[in-house]
Amino acid sequence: MYLELFSLKAKTAVITGAARGIGFATADALSEAGATVIITDMNGEAATKAAEELRAKGRSIDSETLDVTDPRAVERVHAAIVAKHGRVDILVNNAGIAISNRPAETMDDPTWLKVIDVNLNGLFWCCRTFGKAMLEQGGGNIVNVGSMSAEIVNRPQEQAQYNASKAGVHHLTRSLAAEWATRNVRVNAVAPTYIETELTRYVYDDSEMMKHWVGNTPMNRMGQPPEVAAVILFLASDASSLMTGSIVTADGGYTAW
Numbered sequence: 001m002y003l004e005l006f007s008l009k010a011k012t013a014v015i016t017g018a019a020r021g022i023g024f025a026t027a028d029a030l031s032e033a034g035a036t037v038i039i040t041d042m043n044g045e046a047a048t049k050a051a052e053e054l055r056a057k058g059r060s061i062d063s064e065t066l067d068v069t070d071p072r073a074v075e076r077v078h079a080a081i082v083a084k085h086g087r088v089d090i091l092v093n094n095a096g097i098a099i100s101n102r103p104a105e106t107m108d109d110p111t112w113l114k115v116i117d118v119n120l121n122g123l124f125w126c127c128r129t130f131g132k133a134m135l136e137q138g139g140g141n142i143v144n145v146g147s148m149s150a151e152i153v154n155r156p157q158e159q160a161q162y163n164a165s166k167a168g169v170h171h172l173t174r175s176l177a178a179e180w181a182t183r184n185v186r187v188n189a190v191a192p193t194y195i196e197t198e199l200t201r202y203v204y205d206d207s208e209m210m211k212h213w214v215g216n217t218p219m220n221r222m223g224q225p226p227e228v229a230a231v232i233l234f235l236a237s238d239a240s241s242l243m244t245g246s247i248v249t250a251d252g253g254y255t256a257w
């Protein structure tokens with residue numbers, strides 16, 4: 001009975017920024033659980049390739065090009081997915097960028113605006129469009145990818161715009177959850193620690209930075225994308241049916257110290 005709660009059979013899930021990294025691992029996890037997954041990414045070619053990789057494993061996968069910072073494109077792609085697949089049951093807002101080592105006092109306007117635009121505005125455009133349809137169809141489930149950076153200030157790299165954008169994601173998660181709770185649309189978030197992906201690649205050859213990152217983590221290591229995807233699978237499934245407005249930390253203990 002309990003394992004069945006994790007099944008996503010007959011569900012349709014859309015994941016943003018899913019051509020690689022945490023989003024791709026999430027597409028793997030959700031499709032293994034039985035969902036039809038639509039991999040969306042700003043890089044359409046990479047999304048198509050990622051979809052082919054999972055289809056080769058026998059999964060039900062589609063792909064779309066989607067830049068989440070364009071609210072009209074979000075509406076268009078949502079309409080195209082509904083026309084093809086009937087409805088969307090699960091939305092995973094994963095697309096995100098980080099621009100680090102930017103002290104606040106010298107941060108230029110585009111650097112501030114770009115990170116807020118992808119991580120917070122883009123996530124809201126998706127929640128608004130997909131969430132409205134979920135309310136109209138009588139239910140749905142949204143999982144946002146936040147960060148431990150919403151709760152702590154990372155060191156030693158300066159990235160005030162990233163930290164602020166993820167704090168916005170966490171509180172937007174709670175706000176939408178409260179608005180939509182009685183209408184059967186749940187909204188939760190996962191808050192990961194440092195995960196080994198392209199986003200953190202710039203640090204791998206910097207032993208001084210790695211000393212901070214890993215040394216400040218009780219588990220003494222970074223995380224892997226599947227370790228985040230597994231939490232997203234839990235939040236996307238009926239196994240978490242009592243949860244909404246929750247921020248689930250997956251940080252190797254980082255925020256415990």
Ligand code: NDP
Pocket residue numbers: 016017018019020021022023040041042043046066067068069094095096097098118122145146147148191192193194195196197198199200
């Ligand atoms: P990656 O950089 O590996 O993957 C992010 C994907 O999102 C890329 O395919 C990228 O496409 C795509 N993307 C970027 N901008 C947009 C956009 N405007 N619209 C649609 N897609 C876009 O990152 P991760 O897998 O590491 O990160 C995924 C999420 O997890 C992000 O929200 C990140 O903030 C969060 N996170 C990551 C942590 C980490 O340590 N890695 C820690 C905590 C949270 P392209 O290749 O074209 O750039």
